[in-house]
Amino acid sequence: MSAFAESEAKETFVLNLGPQHPATHGVLRVKLTMDGEYIVEAEPVLGYIHRMHEKMGENRTWAQFLPNTGRMDYLHALAYNHGYVSVVERAAGIEVPERAEYLRVITAELNRVSSHLLWFGAFILDLGGFSPLLYAFDDREHILDLLESVTGSRLTYCYFRFGGVYNDIDENFVPGTRAFITRLRGRMPMYHNLVTKNIILMKRLQEVGPISAEMCRKYGATGPVCRGSGINFDVRKHEPYSVYPEFDFEVPVYEQCDSMARYMVRMDEIEQSLRIIEQALDKLPEGPVMAEKVPKILKPAKGDYYHAVETARGSFGVRVVSDGSNTPYRLKLRSPTFSNLSLFGEACQGMLLPDALALMGSLDLVIPEIDR
Amino acid sequence: MHVDPEIIRLLAFLIGVIAFAALNAAYLVWLERKEAAHIQRRIGPKEVGPFGLFQPLVDGIKLMTKQLIVPAGVDPVLFKIAPILVMVPAIMSFVTIPFSDTLVARNLDIGLLAIFAFASVNVLGLLLGAWGSRNKYAVISAARVVSQNVAYEIPMLVTVVTLVMISGTMNLSKIVGLQMGGFWHWNIFNFSASPLMPVAFLIFFICMLAETNRAPFDMAEAESELVAGAFTEYSGMGFGVFFMGEYANIVIGASVATILFLGGWDCPLGLFPGVHWFLIKMYFLIFTVIWIRWTYPRTTFYGLLNLSWKILIPISFVNLILTSAMLKVF
Amino acid sequence: MIDYLREIISGTWSLFVGLGITIRYFFQPVVTVQYPHETLPMTPRFRGHIELVKDEETGETKCIVCGMCQKACPSNCITVNGEKREGVKGKVLTEYTLDFTKCSLCGLCVESCPTAAITFSKDYNLAGVRKEAYIFDLKKRLEAKN
Numbered sequence: 106m107s108a109f110a111e112s113e114a115k116e117t118f119v120l121n122l123g124p125q126h127p128a129t130h131g132v133l134r135v136k137l138t139m140d141g142e143y144i145v146e147a148e149p150v151l152g153y154i155h156r157m158h159e160k161m162g163e164n165r166t167w168a169q170f171l172p173n174t175g176r177m178d179y180l181h182a183l184a185y186n187h188g189y190v191s192v193v194e195r196a197a198g199i200e201v202p203e204r205a206e207y208l209r210v211i212t213a214e215l216n217r218v219s220s221h222l223l224w225f226g227a228f229i230l231d232l233g234g235f236s237p238l239l240y241a242f243d244d245r246e247h248i249l250d251l252l253e254s255v256t257g258s259r260l261t262y263c264y265f266r267f268g269g270v271y272n273d274i275d276e277n278f279v280p281g282t283r284a285f286i287t288r289l290r291g292r293m294p295m296y297h298n299l300v301t302k303n304i305i306l307m308k309r310l311q312e313v314g315p316i317s318a319e320m321c322r323k324y325g326a327t328g329p330v331c332r333g334s335g336i337n338f339d340v341r342k343h344e345p346y347s348v349y350p351e352f353d354f355e356v357p358v359y360e361q362c363d364s365m366a367r368y369m370v371r372m373d374e375i376e377q378s379l380r381i382i383e384q385a386l387d388k389l390p391e392g393p394v395m396a397e398k399v400p401k402i403l404k405p406a407k408g409d410y411y412h413a414v415e416t417a418r419g420s421f422g423v424r425v426v427s428d429g430s431n432t433p434y435r436l437k438l439r440s441p442t443f444s445n446l447s448l449f450g451e452a453c454q455g456m457l458l459p460d461a462l463a464l465m466g467s468l469d470l471v472i473p474e475i476d477r
Numbered sequence: 478m479h480v481d482p483e484i485i486r487l488l489a490f491l492i493g494v495i496a497f498a499a500l501n502a503a504y505l506v507w508l509e510r511k512e513a514a515h516i517q518r519r520i521g522p523k524e525v526g527p528f529g530l531f532q533p534l535v536d537g538i539k540l541m542t543k544q545l546i547v548p549a550g551v552d553p554v555l556f557k558i559a560p561i562l563v564m565v566p567a568i569m570s571f572v573t574i575p576f577s578d579t580l581v582a583r584n585l586d587i588g589l590l591a592i593f594a595f596a597s598v599n600v601l602g603l604l605l606g607a608w609g610s611r612n613k614y615a616v617i618s619a620a621r622v623v624s625q626n627v628a629y630e631i632p633m634l635v636t637v638v639t640l641v642m643i644s645g646t647m648n649l650s651k652i653v654g655l656q657m658g659g660f661w662h663w664n665i666f667n668f669s670a671s672p673l674m675p676v677a678f679l680i681f682f683i684c685m686l687a688e689t690n691r692a693p694f695d696m697a698e699a700e701s702e703l704v705a706g707a708f709t710e711y712s713g714m715g716f717g718v719f720f721m722g723e724y725a726n727i728v729i730g731a732s733v734a735t736i737l738f739l740g741g742w743d744c745p746l747g748l749f750p751g752v753h754w755f756l757i758k759m760y761f762l763i764f765t766v767i768w769i770r771w772t773y774p775r776t777t778f779y780g781l782l783n784l785s786w787k788i789l790i791p792i793s794f795v796n797l798i799l800t801s802a803m804l805k806v807f
Numbered sequence: 808m809i810d811y812l813r814e815i816i817s818g819t820w821s822l823f824v825g826l827g828i829t830i831r832y833f834f835q836p837v838v839t840v841q842y843p844h845e846t847l848p849m850t851p852r853f854r855g856h857i858e859l860v861k862d863e864e865t866g867e868t869k870c871i872v873c874g875m876c877q878k879a880c881p882s883n884c885i886t887v888n889g890e891k892r893e894g895v896k897g898k899v900l901t902e903y904t905l906d907f908t909k910c911s912l913c914g915l916c917v918e919s920c921p922t923a924a925i926t927f928s929k930d931y932n933l934a935g936v937r938k939e940a941y942i943f944d945l946k947k948r949l950e951a952k953n
Contacts, residue, residue, distance in 0.1 A: 520837050772828075
């Protein structure tokens with residue numbers, strides 16, 4: 106599609122997709138060198154929202170870092186909670202009761218659905234369709250109400266604790282969640298009819314923004330970005346944690362490598378998350394939600410520990426180096442969106458600007474998570 | 478003193494037309510916000526006046542009290558004349574539109590040609606305004622608008638030529654006169670002239686959307702593309718005049734579509750024709766224009782041009798040849 | 808040629824289907840709540856800022872001034888002070904200040920209190936014009952509530 110004739114003297118100009126821009130979700134600056142309508146080079150400039158979470162981790166006790174995990178990627182905060190809590194439990198050797206594990210999975214998957222719904226709305230908004238955003242937010246309100254009745258917060262959850270969760274669910278949660286699953290399953294055909302099969306959107310996304318599998322491997326892209334390029338890698342299946350091995354769900358993988366493939370991966374993931382939640386609600390055991398002997402001042406044994414979880418954006422890894430005291434010695438957070446964004450510079454060469462924006466939207470960027 | 482009744486009539490029509498255009502420009506914004514809101518299952522403006530009906534007035538007051546910033550280095554003549562060049566042809570096109578068999582300012586025999594001639598000046602105004610703004614993004618955006626308008630004028634004019642062939646006249650009142658007597662006489666269902674008449678209506682409607690820069694063809698005004706559009710440097714009432722011009726163009730486009738295809742002031746069952754039917758049909762088409770904007774995403778610039786050159790123009794030429802063949806044979 | 812025509816027809820049909828969906832929603836009732844004319848009830852677990860709990864028997868707070876909440880807070884926004892009075896076993900609370908400009912509503916303080924003396928309030932209408940209005944004196948608020 107890009108009939109791009111090489112000429113000797115290219116008169117290029119620099120266009121700044123500045124930190125304040127409606128299409129870069131967050132404060133991301135991209136310096137684009139353009140030749141007329143085509144992009145010659147793109148350089149993302151990060152750091153506008155660097156809040157030093159990793160340094161804060163060194164100065165806070167293990168429990169005091171918990172609110173920070175919800176602020177990095179605020180759209181799927183519970184998975185970040187899960188990653189941090191799991192690595193500390195691995196370090197300190199704390200066993201989590203079954204009911205707590207099931208509650209963790211249910212709430213984290215509900216959060217994944219709400220994150221994908223928001224991505225869907227914002228992506229179509231970038232492309233110029235204003236109404237699907239509000240329909241997606243209508244569904245998302247139900248999830249937020251459910252999670253508010255359990256945790257008390259609507260966006261930046263601080264619900265998981267070492268050894269379990271903060272408090273148990275009330276009696277309205279299970280019927281409410283089942284009603285929501287039925288409702289969202291009834292709405293998904295509407296989204297597909299209104300958006301996915303729309304000829305304008307198909308022309309906008311098909312064969313736009315190809316990201317090959319080698320490019321994903323080179324930059325370490327995970328999550329729906331690599332699954333839209335044919336690489337079948339999902340941490341929940343390949344490095345299972347918590348009680349995920351007990352559920353029967355599929356990992357959607359598409360081979361086409363274009364923006365439409367990444368879009369379809371996320372829409373299918375919503376359906377698979379609903380399946381996981383349904384099975385977890387059926388199997389939810391009784392019991393305590395908090396482990397019994399969790400010391401108030403936690404001092405894990407010395408060593409180097411790592412744990413990865415699958416968030417809505419990819420594989421989030423936490424590496425913790427403990428020196429036996431009550432604060433971590435080093436806390437390293439492997440952010441999936443940072444790896445996903447780093448392939449933008451190479452992937453958008455020779456593309457038109459609207460196509461590059463569609464590619465950026467399909468990567469599902471949350472900038473505070475890149476800058477931590 | 479004897480005043481020529483013709484002058485009184487002209488004055489009455491002048492005031493009426495300008496008032497109609499201004500009222501439409503103001504209250505179409507209200508209609509758009511309310512309709513968009515209900516499509517998205519929320520209520521639009523509701524605080525200012527009942528159902529938010531005073532919202533356009535307070536918005537107008539706000540626009541008028543804003544400082545008219547004229548940036549340094551702009552071409553003063555072009556910059557100031559551009560909004561006028563966009564607004565005036567739209568109002569002038571109202572002169573030949575017949576609202577009913579007696580309500581028409583000047584029933585020109587070449588009324589249809591006049592309307593399309595005025596519509597082309599609109600594009601010139603936009604280009605001059607962008608060029609005079611001395612802003613490279615505005616120039617790029619205006620260049621796109623010009624190529625979009627050129628590409629979509631062709632299928633529109635070919636469809637109009639088809640209709641002129643069927644009706645045999647360019648006089649708008651006479652075109653409606655041929656469609657009186659019930660909806661089966663309307664041009665959209667005129668299968669004796671050509672089996673593709675509903676398709677011709679669809680082509681005309683799509684071209685009207687593209688000519689007035691409405692979504693899904695609103696590359697000129699898209700926010701997330703080139704930061705701003707052709708109107709970057711205009712603030713306050715200058716922007717307000719462009720805005721009014723855009724809505725006046727939508728009204729003209731809807732009126733022309735009603736006259737050419739939907740039978741003008743004819744009642745669907747042929748009972749009580751009158752100006753009220755014209756207004757009902759025109760506002761139904763405007764409702765559809767707004768409805769389309771809030772349903773679809775935007776096309777890319779190349780998708781837009783592909784649609785015109787590769788799809789609409791071939792189909793409209795096929796329609797033209799088919800119509801002329803059928804007129805010759807039957 | 809056939810593909811070209813098929814794409815035009817299926818594309819146009821998809822456009823009409825989309826229009827049908829939006830017009831269906833046009834005629835359905837709105838789902839928004841017109842705040843501030845209408846408000847929604849808060850869930851019992853909603854996390855507003857913390858407040859002291861009144862002990863039913865003594866009429867005072869349950870706080871024993873152990874300082875666990877102050878140590879647990881990641882943002883250092885709680886200040887607890889107490890004094891020893893004669894005839895009273897244990898410390899008596901004299902000052903409990905919450906600097907709400909720094910609070911992140913994590914709940915570590917509520918969780919760490921051994922006597923359940925603090926809990927989340929349901930207060931969300933917190934707009935103000937001065938920063939000093941957000942340094943809450945929780946002891947005074949408890950006395951004002953009685």
